[in-house]
Amino acid sequence: TTMPEYKLMYFNLQARAELTRLCFAYGGIAYEDDRIEGTWAERKKEMPGGQVPVLLVDGKPLTESLAMARYIAKQAGLVPKDDLQAAHCDAIVDTLNGMMPDIYQKVIFGKLEPAEKQKLLKEDLVPNKFNPVLNRLNERLSNQDWFLSDMVTWADIAISFMFGKVAEHYPTLLNDYPHVKKVVDNVQALAPIKQYISTRPKCN
Amino acid sequence: MPEYKLIYFNMQGRAELARWCFAYGGIPYIDDRIEGVNWAERKKEMPGGQVPVLMVDGKPLPESLAIARYVAKQAGLVPKDDLEAAGCDAIVDALSGIMAEVYQKVLMSKAEPAEKQRIMGEEIIPNKINPFLNRLNERLSTREWFISDKTTWADLMVAYVVGSLSAKLPGLLKDYPSVSKHVQKVESLDSIKKWISTRPLTPI
Numbered sequence: 001t002t003m004p005e006y007k008l009m010y011f012n013l014q015a016r017a018e019l020t021r022l023c024f025a026y027g028g029i030a031y032e033d034d035r036i037e038g039t040w041a042e043r044k045k046e047m048p049g050g051q052v053p054v055l056l057v058d059g060k061p062l063t064e065s066l067a068m069a070r071y072i073a074k075q076a077g078l079v080p081k082d083d084l085q086a087a088h089c090d091a092i093v094d095t096l097n098g099m100m101p102d103i104y105q106k107v108i109f110g111k112l113e114p115a116e117k118q119k120l121l122k123e124d125l126v127p128n129k130f131n132p133v134l135n136r137l138n139e140r141l142s143n144q145d146w147f148l149s150d151m152v153t154w155a156d157i158a159i160s161f162m163f164g165k166v167a168e169h170y171p172t173l174l175n176d177y178p179h180v181k182k183v184v185d186n187v188q189a190l191a192p193i194k195q196y197i198s199t200r201p202k203c204n
Numbered sequence: 205m206p207e208y209k210l211i212y213f214n215m216q217g218r219a220e221l222a223r224w225c226f227a228y229g230g231i232p233y234i235d236d237r238i239e240g241v242n243w244a245e246r247k248k249e250m251p252g253g254q255v256p257v258l259m260v261d262g263k264p265l266p267e268s269l270a271i272a273r274y275v276a277k278q279a280g281l282v283p284k285d286d287l288e289a290a291g292c293d294a295i296v297d298a299l300s301g302i303m304a305e306v307y308q309k310v311l312m313s314k315a316e317p318a319e320k321q322r323i324m325g326e327e328i329i330p331n332k333i334n335p336f337l338n339r340l341n342e343r344l345s346t347r348e349w350f351i352s353d354k355t356t357w358a359d360l361m362v363a364y365v366v367g368s369l370s371a372k373l374p375g376l377l378k379d380y381p382s383v384s385k386h387v388q389k390v391e392s393l394d395s396i397k398k399w400i401s402t403r404p405l406t407p408i
Contacts, residue, residue, distance in 0.1 A: 048339060049298070049335060049336065049339070057287060062290055062291065064293065064298060066297060067293035067294040068294075071286055071289075071293075074286050075286070083274055084260060084265070084274065086274075087271070087273065087274035091266050091271075094270055132252065132253075133252070136252070
């Protein structure tokens with residue numbers, strides 16, 4: 001069977017498109033990485049609901065960042081066949097995705113001074129939002145290599161992306177969570193991911 | 205079949221889609237509704253201190269949409285085709301976002317009634333709900349169900365969320381006759397009709 005033609009449309013940003021891009025990379029699946037700069041007011045009219053990301057599959061639009069990430073993850077062999085295992089991956093990805101506003105709106109694009117952002121991270125976001133998730137993940141990962149034990153899934157890719165992103169702004173984040181750090185590092189070390197990370201456009 | 209227990213508050217909210225899927229599939233489960241006074245105690249059992257949680261043979265699965273998608277699969281409500289499944293995910297995610305905004309800013313907010321009406325009438329309905337209803341209405345002009353040629357969990361989610369909103373806001377669907385007909389059609393399915401008429405009566 002021939003592969004569909006894929007075009008991923010988003011800003012020149014990681015945020016809500018990066019999980020999909022990482023899954024494309026893992027699967028070695030070709031796609032057009034359309035990064036919208038400066039012409040948003042015009043391009044917005046093309047998008048169902050006026051939002052991005054949008055994934056065109058043979059020219060037909062698929063909306064919603066996690067719907068498209070899950071779809072590409074399946075094409076890349078990153079979604080388990082067992083329904084319950086797939087559900088556990090869905091659950092952790094949903095939880096991690098819930099951290100996106102904290103990371104992007106409050107920290108990366110927030111209007112606070114850098115020192116105030118660090119204070120927000122240290123006194124609120126890290127202890128209240130991120131550590132509880134890190135704690136549970138660290139325990140789960142203490143006896144196994146990947147979130148689902150013996151296979152890499154899009155859950156591991158999401159863990160690596162999200163916590164890797166926070167750690168860029170809060171370097172000590174994973175100090176107390178070595179098993180999570182292991183997954184963050186091991187995903188980044190996978191050959192196709194490493195290759196993608198080293199060549200992707202530099203952006204937030 | 206596994207033993208299922210769905211744990212949530214005594215309300216529809218984020219558990220109702222899973223309950224509709226259980227009903228559609230004729231799948232037995234314990235519908236464990238936590239009363240407010242018991243929440244502080246019960247919270248400790250829940251991964252991440254949140255509900256809903258679905259116990260599957262005694263093991264917890266968190267995250268409302270991961271739960272609903274899993275139950276939907278057991279009930280035959282998720283298409284086998286990956287792209288069609290993604291189309292369902294996109295509709296469910298969009299409606300989940302709309303529902304979350306309505307719950308947070310209106311239904312469970314402490315704002316004055318007049319302010320709630322303003323937010324609903326001047327922001328949420330014109331900016332979020334109507335554009336989405338427009339796209340749903342258009343899609344139904346050429347098909348019977350939203351995705352593929354049979355009922356999916358996306359159809360149930362539309363009926364649940366749009367049905368609930370329209371019950372609280374008469375006239376919401378006056379410009380979207382196909383959506384209105386579709387909501388009625390889903391609500392009239394034997395299994396759904398039975399659930400709606402026998403479920404515990406709660407305001408939301």
